[in-house]
Amino acid sequence: MPDYNFYDNVYDVARQIPAGRVTSYGAIASYLGTKGSSRMVGYAMQACGSAQPPVPAHRVVNRQGLLTAKFHFGGDTMQQLLEAEGVKVKDDQVQDFKTVFWDPAVELAL
């Protein structure tokens, strides 16, 4: 791995999330080998606004499929974006979460 930092790694994985799919902070953290640092993933997302190209942070939710990031988007922006991609969102929670769940450790495995 080159000079890639933890943030860059998180961004890289998040940008690989296909539309209509979502993943969790822990899944990304685990894929990066820092599952214990799930917070770091979320923290990195906080700075995703400065990342280039922009990171689809709206496709990243917590382990419960809850739109925790929505609170930071500042409105229903996150839910609107997810629904626009085909992800059903109800009560700030992703419907059929396990179905639309995109695990980098599996999809990007090998």
Place this chain on the structure above:
DNA sequence: GAGGTGACGACCC
């Protein structure tokens, strides 16, 4: 240089 913070997760009761 040290302390506090945080978009989470897992364990314990």
Place this chain on the structure above:
DNA sequence: TGGGTCGCCACCT
């Protein structure tokens, strides 16, 4: 089954 607490590690002040 649900709520509360601790741990984690990088970034900011």
